[in-house]
Amino acid sequence: MAAWNTRHMPHQQGRTAVVTGANSGLGLVTATELARQGAKVVLAVRDTAAGERARAAIRAAAPGAAAPEVRELDLASLESVRAFSKGLTAEFPTIDLLINNAGVLVLGPSRTTADGFELHMGTNMLGHFALTGLLLDSLAGARAPRVVNISSITHRNARLDYNDLMSRSAYQASRAYDRSKLAATVFGLELDRRLRAAASPVLSVVAHPGMSRSNLNRALIRTGAGSSGWWPGPSCGFSSRRASREHCLSSTPLRRPR
Numbered sequence: 001m002a003a004w005n006t007r008h009m010p011h012q013q014g015r016t017a018v019v020t021g022a023n024s025g026l027g028l029v030t031a032t033e034l035a036r037q038g039a040k041v042v043l044a045v046r047d048t049a050a051g052e053r054a055r056a057a058i059r060a061a062a063p064g065a066a067a068p069e070v071r072e073l074d075l076a077s078l079e080s081v082r083a084f085s086k087g088l089t090a091e092f093p094t095i096d097l098l099i100n101n102a103g104v105l106v107l108g109p110s111r112t113t114a115d116g117f118e119l120h121m122g123t124n125m126l127g128h129f130a131l132t133g134l135l136l137d138s139l140a141g142a143r144a145p146r147v148v149n150i151s152s153i154t155h156r157n158a159r160l161d162y163n164d165l166m167s168r169s170a171y172q173a174s175r176a177y178d179r180s181k182l183a184a185t186v187f188g189l190e191l192d193r194r195l196r197a198a199a200s201p202v203l204s205v206v207a208h209p210g211m212s213r214s215n216l217n218r219a220l221i222r223t224g225a226g227s228s229g230w231w232p233g234p235s236c237g238f239s240s241r242r243a244s245r246e247h248c249l250s251s252t253p254l255r256r257p258r
Helices: 025-036 048-061 078-091 119-140 153-157 173-197 215-223 245-251
Strands: 016-020 040-045 069-072 097-100 146-150 203-207
Touching: 016 025, 016 119, 025 040, 025 048, 025 097, 040 048, 048 069, 069 078, 078 119, 097 119, 119 146, 119 173, 146 173, 153 173, 173 203
Parallel strands: 016 040, 016 097, 040 069, 097 146, 146 203
Antiparallel strands: none
């Protein structure tokens, strides 16, 4: 049997998909493939200028697809999350797919979100947690709706210290990132358990793309993070196109390759 790839995605005609962090890397490739298969894609991005460039790239790659929409979303601000959700649900009462793809890894001293949360936990987990909650009713009204949370192999290095979720004690950026990805993984699994218990039609899925040569990794190259010993280096990992297969596979009903 052939290996699964994006050519095996079922048609997405009539479906609305929201992809956070869709302006580059895995998010951009995932948004492109969903658009190529007929989905109406919303690019939820912090930088709308970068979002417009992504929109143009998607239209060039999939000229027959519906034009994606660019909407501003800063996951490090709950005010922005609320404003985005309010505007989105006003235009799209039903949402079929939410891919919580966006993420940050900021080295150096500890930083906080607009609401005072540690930046990695606040952006990678809490922002997506709030977004999912605000969109859940719209997802529940769709046919075969899904929420996809993105994990990382680094979650295996972490533990959730409920007395210090914001990493105020002995802060280390890589450790805070690992903890945020563990929290996102736990969120995806617990959301699935609760949705099943409530007999909700929404399916919660957790995807791990593997090590990828994304913008996040290129930022690590610029800052010299490889010297810390926890990161394998710029030559390791899949391309964004290859790594995005797990996003795409998790986003759609499985159609086995022949």
